[in-house]
Amino acid sequence: MASCLAVLAAAVVVSARVLAHEPTVTLLANWTGGDARRFRTAVIEPFEREHGVHVDYQGSNAESQVLAADVEAGTPPDVVVLTGPGELAQYAGQKHLVPLEGLVRNADFAPSWTTTLDDGHVYWFPLKADVKSVVWYPADVRAQDRRRAVHQPAEWCLGMGSGATSGWPGTDWIEDILLQREGPAVYEKWARGKLPWHSKQVEKAWQTWRRLVGAGGDRDLVRRALKTPYGTASEPVRATPRGCTLEHQASFIRTRPAWKHADGRYEPSARLLFGAKTAHAFEVSGDLVALLHDTPQARELIRYLAAAGTQRAWTAGESGFSVHTGVRPGADGSAWHRSLEAALWDGGTAHCFDASDAMPPAVRDAFAEAAIEFLADPDRLEGLLRSLDTLAATRGLTWLPSVCDRTA
Structure with a gap:
């Protein structure tokens, strides 16, 4: 009876909308559970009230x-929110995306965030940004203990699981090691398919990750990393005694319960892993955000999502950062959040988009799978890199024209 009533109620709502001719826009994103509820409260519901348009959200x-x-x-949905510019570039090349000229002001975002493709058009803009290249640790772990823990694989909180996208925490490691050791110019060359996977620079990044996290070593440690979802990898931080003390992860992980409990602090990975002064x-x-179906209500949603006020509302509560020029760093929030926000806006620092996200989807997915296989059996590295080179050389792949905002 309860199921029948639920179906009937849904039918009544749909019928009411059809009879009232309520305009609707469909939106696909990756936020589910609590994140989806927060997104609905902070972003979707204000839009629906203001514009009289129903948002059919799918997370x-x-x-x-x-x-x-x-x-x-x-x-396809009218509007999509994706983390991969490489994936969006592929859809743009297949004529599935609508150019955003006239909907999003060029002055509102830096060119590195609204990439102009080879056809001269811009097809996406950022709703939210996160900072990577950081290592989190509990507030009571001293600097000398952190530097000692770096070289002990068991001290790293590592989880490779992420459903259909499992493996990406490993790609983040390899990308960041390459960026910090070789610099933005080499990183961008590789992320754009111009530097072979079997090059010395790239191979060295994989081998460095092997030593740091113990790839192929302690079976229990490797098995734990392979079976643990990335979102719960930090849970051992609040165990007694602690099961791990360091996590190489993006800024969003700081809002997880374990790091809240441990009053998580961060160091730039360049400083902690490689001893760089800055x-x-x-x-x-x-x-x-990208537009797939050009309707009046979809255009309204695009303009709304690109507005400074919307971005400020969505990134409030330390859930991320806006790179809208109208949402400059402020004095609110915790010290770690203000510090990372300042790093994100620092004109003297290079900011490079996540390389795997910038790669064509087929290469991105193969990279993530290779990271999993390498963690289990690092002796397979040569074959994995050769396979990635073969895939990257496939004709018809779409590579981004740029990945970093500066390479010097």
């Missing part, structure tokens, strides 16, 4: 697969 942890199926079926490069990621 999925397998967003790329859902979008690909919808596009193939000819029923960090001159940060890897960054973003939730990027």
Whole structure:
């Protein structure tokens, strides 16, 4: 009876909307559970009240697969929020995206966040950004203990699980090691498919990660990393005694219960891992908005999501950062959040987009799978790199024209 009533109630709502001719816009993103509820409260509901447009929101942890199926079926969402500019560039090349000229002001975002493709058009803009190239630790862990822990694989909180996208925490490690050791110019060359995977620089990054996290070593340690979801990898931080003390992860992880409990602090990975006095490069990621179906209500949603006020509302509560020029760093928030926000806006620091996210989807996915296989059996590295080189050389792949905002 309860099921029948639920179906009936849903039918009544749908019927009411049809009879009232309520305009609707469909939106696909990767926020689910509590994140989806916060997004609805902070962003969707104010839009619906202000514009009288219903937002049919779908959140999925397998967003790329859902979008690909919808596009193939000819029923794509009106608007999508994706983390991968490489994936969006592929859809743009296939004529599935609508250019954003006239909807988003060029002056509102730096060119590195609104990439102009080879056809001269811009197809996406960031709703939220996160800072990578950082290592988190509990507030009571002293500097000398952190530097000692770096070289002990068991001290790293590592979880490779992420459903359909498992493996990406490993790609983050390898990308960041390459960026910090070789610099933005080499990093961008590789992320754009111009530097072979079997090059000495890239191979050295994999081997460095092997030594840091003990790839192929302690079976129990490796098994734990392979089976643990990335979102719970930090849980041992609040155990007694602690099961791990360091986590190489993006800024969003600081809002997880374990790091709240431990009053998590961070060091730039360049400083902690490689002894650099300052960090001159940060890897960054973003939730990027694109338009697939050009309708009046979809255009309204695009303008709304690109507005400074919307971005400020969504990134409030330390859930991320806005890179909208109208949302400059402020005095609010915790010290760690203000510090990372300042690093994100520092004109003297290079900011390079997550390399795997910037790569064509096929290469991105193969990279993530290779990271999992390497962690289990690092002796397979040569074969993995050769396979990635073969895949990257496939004709017809779409590579971004740039990845870093500066490479000098």
